[in-house]
Amino acid sequence: MKIRVHRPLREEVYDALRRAIVQGELSPGNRVVETELAGRLGISRTPVREALRKLEAEGFLSKGPGSSLLVSAMSPEEVEETFRIRAVLEGLAARLAAERAAPEGIALLEGILNRSETTLDGEAPERLLEWNTRFHDGLNVLSGSAQLQQLLQAIHDKILRYRRITLEVGRARKAWLQEHRAILQAIKDRDPARAERLIVEHVLRKKETVLAHLKSRGETRRNETP
Known part of the structure; x- marks a missing residue:
């Protein structure tokens, strides 16, 4: 998963994650961890957090046990x-x-x-x-x-x-x-x-x-x- 930097980071992170979900790189049930993503992408946690919130609002992610986020599946x-x-x-x-x-x-x-x-x-x-x-x-x-x-x-x-x-x-x-x-x-x-x-x-x-x-x-x- 790669991002570019010519747009706001939150948008680049959002696009990269959404693409990974749509293309099956991230499958339903996979955990998405804010700190791990920030570390892998070499950026701060703030744009990652904003991107995750948007993906959750759109139904691509859902709450898991505790405060974790999971890639959503449709029933x-x-x-x-x-x-x-x-x-x-x-x-x-x-x-x-x-x-x-x-x-x-x-x-x-x-x-x-x-x-x-x-x-x-x-x-x-x-x-x-x-x-x-x-x-x-x-x-x-x-x-x-x-x-x-x-x-x-x-x-x-x-x-x-x-x-x-x-x-x-x-x-x-x-x-x-x-x-x-x-x-x-x-x-x-x-x-x-x-x-x-x-x-x-x-x-x-x-x-x-x-x-x-x-x-x-x-x-x-x-x-x-x-």
Whole structure:
């Protein structure tokens, strides 16, 4: 885990820790100790403490025994609820995009999808996650609703590390690209109902993939150990 110093240290520490959690370098249940982090990074404890508070407020960390902090895991119930909320919100975004999106905006989204397809084979999950995120963010922008984009960003931040799971299997990678292509086509066809239905189905399929992964690994909050 590395930090740079051209921004406030608390922001650099926050970004480095958040990235480590999202990419799986820090797994659910791992302890995060302020003094150890400060020593490893060669900085004072204050920016580390501020970064940890922000990560805890956002749900990436949770209280453990005593005053310790642990990398949080979502319970199956939280995954279920969060993905269902995401499905509803992204469904609305897709519907609005099909109704409102300008041709140049649709062309930009298609460019993202084309780039995703050319980098499918051999790419690391982190790179694929980046393209997947760009597509969904681009679609949300096409909705033309700033408030909807803010709501979706909060949801995406919460489940980002779990979205990575859906891209780790080659078959899954091809499936989500095909689904993205179908969603884009519905938007191009100006078919709001189809665009909404397809993305809701897409998100709920991802939910099932994540739930199956958590079940297989026992990666739930109730099973965390200090």
